[in-house]
Amino acid sequence: MHSDILQPMVVLIAWTLVMLGWTLATRLPAMKAAGVDMGKLVGTKASDADRSLPPQVQWKAHNHNHLMEQPTLFYAVCAVLALSGTGSGVNAWIAWAYVGLRIAHSLVQATSNRVRARFLFFMVSSLMLVALTLHAALAVF
Template sequence: MANVNEMTIFMPVLAMMLLTMLVWATLLYRRLSNAMSNGIAADRLNTPEKVKELLPEKAMAPAYNLANLFELPVLFYVLAVYLHLSNLVDAVFVYGAWGFFAFRLLHSVVHCSYNKVMHRFAAYLLSSALLWFMLLRAVFLSV
């Protein structure tokens, strides 16, 4: 089945992992800089409710996005491993994986910057559609 290097499926996986870490770094930077510039002691940020209460939405958006990166992308990671182990990796799956990453990247950029809901939702919907396509294709090719 594979007419591409089986390992190429892991490049978009690594890109997703890097994206997750970049969002985490953005979260850390925004929270720390906001707390420090507003004189908020760390002890006051001891619960999620207090964090939401004391920090502005701009400092909270990366936290919400980071949570999103541990939802559907987890299925993407497992699917990539399955495709590799099943020798199903081909160009269609690799392009689909890169498309999934690209739309998740766009989703994160929108979410962590100007946060227009319909733009974010479009990126989310397109990434989800690609993941559905990849999953259903994997199921079809596996039976």
């Protein structure tokens, strides 16, 4: 069974991997420049890197972490919609909007990190997630 809503799911997964690559491509050289010896690191946490690496480098890592948070709900609700046979039409369009907004959020956070713009993209994408959740509830109850 094919459901159109699977496509935006895969695109957001791919985007998350792009952000992981961008994180590594900027963070590893910054760690080297800061004299961080990964062989000597024991039990560190993400906030430790915030103290030793430039903010512009950390913005990519912070965004990758954000892509591990709310989008997990997106994946779950899209799976419900796909399995219930309601993952096409308007629900697929809403899912594409969510993905586009999350990618825009990533680009803002990873480059200029302007909070107002990030917040706008986050809030509108959250509304898309609410709509998908309501549609999933209607499909299964």
